[in-house]
Amino acid sequence: MAGGLPKRILRETEKLLSEPVPGIDARPDENNARYFHVIVNGPKDTPFESGKFKMELFLPEDYPMTPPKLRFITKIYHPNIDQLGRICLDTLKDKWTPALTIRTVLLTVQGLLSAPNPDDPLANDVAAAWKANETKAIATARQWTRIYAQV
Amino acid sequence: MSDSDYEHDDEDKDNDDDEPDYLSDPDDEFFDQVEPVLKPPPGLMAKEPRGPMGYLDFKFTCIGPDELMSRMHDIVKQVNAIFELPPCTTRILLSHFNWDKERLLERFYDGNQEKLFKDAHIVNPFRQARVPVGNSTILSVDVICDICLMETSHKQLEGLECHHLFCIDCWRNYMRTRIEDSGNALAIPCPHGKCDILVNENIVYRVMQPFPDVIRRFQYLSAQTFVQQHKLMKWCPSPGCTFAVEANSTRGVPVMCNCGYRFCFSCSSPAHEPVSCKYFQLWVKKCEDDSETAHWIHANTKQCPKCKATIEKSGGCNHMVCRNVNCKADFCWVCLGPWEPHGSSWYNCNRYNNSNAKVARDGQAQHRQALERYLFYYNRYVNHMKSLKFEDKLYAQIEVKMRDMQKLGLAWIETQFLKQAVDSLCHCRNTLMYTYVFAFFLTKNNHSILFEDNQRDLEMATETLSEYLERDINSDSISDTKVKVQDKSTYCERRRQVLLDYVYEGYESDIWEFNMM
Numbered sequence: 278m279a280g281g282l283p284k285r286i287l288r289e290t291e292k293l294l295s296e297p298v299p300g301i302d303a304r305p306d307e308n309n310a311r312y313f314h315v316i317v318n319g320p321k322d323t324p325f326e327s328g329k330f331k332m333e334l335f336l337p338e339d340y341p342m343t344p345p346k347l348r349f350i351t352k353i354y355h356p357n358i359d360q361l362g363r364i365c366l367d368t369l370k371d372k373w374t375p376a377l378t379i380r381t382v383l384l385t386v387q388g389l390l391s392a393p394n395p396d397d398p399l400a401n402d403v404a405a406a407w408k409a410n411e412t413k414a415i416a417t418a419r420q421w422t423r424i425y426a427q428v
Numbered sequence: 429m430s431d432s433d434y435e436h437d438d439e440d441k442d443n444d445d446d447e448p449d450y451l452s453d454p455d456d457e458f459f460d461q462v463e464p465v466l467k468p469p470p471g472l473m474a475k476e477p478r479g480p481m482g483y484l485d486f487k488f489t490c491i492g493p494d495e496l497m498s499r500m501h502d503i504v505k506q507v508n509a510i511f512e513l514p515p516c517t518t519r520i521l522l523s524h525f526n527w528d529k530e531r532l533l534e535r536f537y538d539g540n541q542e543k544l545f546k547d548a549h550i551v552n553p554f555r556q557a558r559v560p561v562g563n564s565t566i567l568s569v570d571v572i573c574d575i576c577l578m579e580t581s582h583k584q585l586e587g588l589e590c591h592h593l594f595c596i597d598c599w600r601n602y603m604r605t606r607i608e609d610s611g612n613a614l615a616i617p618c619p620h621g622k623c624d625i626l627v628n629e630n631i632v633y634r635v636m637q638p639f640p641d642v643i644r645r646f647q648y649l650s651a652q653t654f655v656q657q658h659k660l661m662k663w664c665p666s667p668g669c670t671f672a673v674e675a676n677s678t679r680g681v682p683v684m685c686n687c688g689y690r691f692c693f694s695c696s697s698p699a700h701e702p703v704s705c706k707y708f709q710l711w712v713k714k715c716e717d718d719s720e721t722a723h724w725i726h727a728n729t730k731q732c733p734k735c736k737a738t739i740e741k742s743g744g745c746n747h748m749v750c751r752n753v754n755c756k757a758d759f760c761w762v763c764l765g766p767w768e769p770h771g772s773s774w775y776n777c778n779r780y781n782n783s784n785a786k787v788a789r790d791g792q793a794q795h796r797q798a799l800e801r802y803l804f805y806y807n808r809y810v811n812h813m814k815s816l817k818f819e820d821k822l823y824a825q826i827e828v829k830m831r832d833m834q835k836l837g838l839a840w841i842e843t844q845f846l847k848q849a850v851d852s853l854c855h856c857r858n859t860l861m862y863t864y865v866f867a868f869f870l871t872k873n874n875h876s877i878l879f880e881d882n883q884r885d886l887e888m889a890t891e892t893l894s895e896y897l898e899r900d901i902n903s904d905s906i907s908d909t910k911v912k913v914q915d916k917s918t919y920c921e922r923r924r925q926v927l928l929d930y931v932y933e934g935y936e937s938d939i940w941e942f943n944m945m
Contacts, residue, residue: 288577341575342605375575375602376592376621 282310286336289379301383303334311336315347315383319426320391324418325353328426332362332386334379344373345382354414354421356395356404364389365399488675488693490686491661496651496672503527511536513553516628523614524548527658549617549626551589573598575619586635588627592620599635603627607642613649664689665696680705690858701859702931703866707942711865715806727796732757733764733788746770764788805868812861815894819854822897826850833906845914849897852917856890856924866931871941875934882930886923893920 290310293303300320306312315332319325331350337343347369349362357365368377368385398404407414491499504518507529511518524547525532535544545552570579573595580595587593594602598619606616606627616627629650636642655661655672664671666689673683673693680694682701690699692708700708729740732748735755739748746761747770758767830843863883870876893916934940 283576285575285577339601339605342601374617374619374621375598376594376619381621 283340285341286310293379298380298383298387300387303379303383311340313379317383317387317390319422320387323391324415325355325390325422325426328353328422330390330426334382336379341375341377344369344377345379347382347386352421352425354403354418355390356393356398356400356407357389359400363399365397486675486677486679486681488673488683490664490684491672491674492686493651493670496654497647499674500651500654503529507532514630516630517550517553520550520614520626520628521548523653523657527654549624550628551625553589575602586631588618588625588631590618590620590623590625592618592623594619596635599631600639603632603636604639604642607632607636607646607649610649612653613646614653662691662693662696665691699858700862700865702928703862703869704935707869708862708865710944711868714802724799727792727799730761730764730788730792733759733766802868805864809861809864812857812864816854816857816861819850819857822850822853823847826897836906838906842910845910845917846897849893849913849917852921853890853893853897856886856893856920859924859928860887860890863927863931869942869944871943873941875939879927879930879934882923882927886920886927889916889920889923893917 290305297303300318302316303313306314313334313336315334317330317332319328319330329351330353333348333350335346337346347364347366349358349364351362353362359365364386366382366385366389368382393407395404395407403414406417500519501515503522504515507522508515508518510533513521521532521536521544522529525535541554542552570581571585571593572578573580573585573593575594575598578595584596585593586596586599602619603616607613610616614626617623618625618627629646632646633643636646655663658674659678660676661672661674662683663669664673664685664687666685666687669685669687669689671685671687673685675681675683675693678694680692682690682699683693684690691697692699692701692705695705695709697705697708697712703711725738729738731737732739732750732752732755734757735750735752737750737752737755739750741748741761747767748757748759748761750757750759759765760767760770826846830840830846833843834840860883863879863886867876867880867883870879893913896913896916931940
């Protein structure tokens with residue numbers, strides 16, 4: 278694959294730009310077609326509503342045989358996302374298959390914001406707080422969204 | 429039972445006939461329990477080399493890497509004689525049941541077959557159209573591969589029975605990634621995102637044909653998975669060894685790999701007969717833990733009776749003044765009571781019966797006793813372990829002696845007895861080492877006393893053999909040496925066998941009482 282970009286990445290990029298996922302803006306970096314700047318809008322009726330969450334996405338050399346690398350840049354209070362913005366998502370790890378795409382991964386991330394799963398935590402303290410007092414945890418998440426997730 | 433009962437025949441009369449005599453001494457109070465136990469079945473004595481101890485029906489074989497594949501194919505064939513399915517399908521089914529044929533057969537005929545295939549992640553072989561997937565000629569127009577999004581001629585498409593087709597290049601990349609990174613070659617799913625049908629060996633061989641390195645790795649992983657899944661197989665844990673051992677039971681019995689390494693078939697630790705896996709692990713943990721440090725602190729230091737700070741006596745005077753600035757208690761080291769009533773008797777304490785002081789003293793005595801007990805067994809265990817390491821040196825010395833003997837005109841085969849004697853010595857030391865672990869957890873009763881007597885017999889015989897081998901060989905003529913060494917090592921092996929049989933019989937008749945400590 279020296280030099281040229283695989284057709285698969287070109288096609289995916291084209292499609293992402295022409296028919297974007299609702300609530301998600303993903304565009305490649307000017308200098309690196311494998312690096313994407315992503316902004317995810319917090320889904321409605323969640324503590325992340327009205328937040329704009331910046332993410333970075335990178336397609337490794339052997340993509341799509343290995344999954345894209347994805348990370349939140351904006352601070353977020355979520356049991357499956359840790360301090361560094363790393364995401365606990367099976368499709369980004371062992372459940373990845375080459376038939377999945379950037380689009381499907383971003384949709385899953387959106388889904389994770391709508392349905393936090395404190396039983397399979399990455400950020401243990403957040404997950405513990407989430408389980409101990411969900412109302413309070415949701416309030417904190419809302420507060421963080423207001424403070425950090427405004428672009 | 430007095431010591432003298434046992435000492436008479438050890439040094440001078442250790443030929444075969446004398447040995448059981450004292451054990452059948454009718455005056456012996458343990459005669460009734462001993463008699464059936466200490467006479468091993470005649471067949472066992474004849475076996476050489478001695479197999480796994482105690483469990484006579486336990487059998488094992490060592491399997492090399494090439495044989496392993498054929499063992500796997502044999503099982504597939506056996507099952508296929510009944511099922512008549514494609515071998516690659518049967519193999520996935522067997523793997524799903526951890527290579528337990530009986531369970532697979534049971535499920536296959538009793539249960540819901542549709543569910544069975546679904547659970548095993550394969551397409552029901554009775555329902556699929558028997559059209560070879562790779563060469564389907566449905567269309568001749570170009571299609572788009574869902575992975576690389578390139579237009580591909582239909583001939584280039586490949587797929588499993590689930591009919592999710594992708595171009596051969598994508599398949600190759602996919603399999604290479606999965607086979608090179610994954611630890612389980614039998615659990616690669618179809619690349620389609622929502623399909624969990626497993627990749628079978630046929631498609632691997634078909635697609636990866638031009639890449640023998642990947643195929644070799646696939647076969648290696650298959651064998652790896654096969655042994656890991658098979659309940660009656662274990663890899664030899666010795667570093668770099670490629671053999672596996674197959675047995676007819678999962679019991680914790682020592683097995684010996686072709687490479688010479690002896691290990692426990694149940695827990696894969698170094699052979700630890702006669703102690704069971706459970707107590708062996710407990711022992712290892714105990715030795716690794718800091719718990720013994722705590723014991724030491726309890727046994728060799730005392731606590732200030734007021735602030736509980738740990739103190740160690742550093743001078744001769746029994747008048748202790750706690751150095752804790754907030755405490756500064758004055759007390760007596762001997763009775764741990766307050767110093768005041770001691771008046772001017774600086775070095776002696778006769779106030780023994782102060783009740784608080786007594787509790788403190790008793791607690792400490794207990795800790796001290798537990799530590800002493802542990803150290804007693806630990807020292808003996810470590811001593812044998814160290815001796816066992818020195819026997820490596822002995823092997824080298826013996827090698828030299830064997831060569832010297834050959835120069836004096838003996839045939840190579842005639843000198844082998846020396847090496848065999850060192851082998852026996854090592855076996856006995858290994859067993860002795862773990863008898864101390866066994867004894868540590870054992871609750872004292874009549875059986876444990878008998879066990880200790882057996883243990884002592886073996887220990888004395890082993891030490892004598894060790895001495896012969898290290899020192900006495902040169903002093904006698906070769907033929908005398910040979911008789912002496914052979915007699916002694918035979919005797920040692922026999923004592924070892926008797927000890928192990930006694931322990932294993934005890935396991936089966938449940939006479940051992942253990943204390944978890």
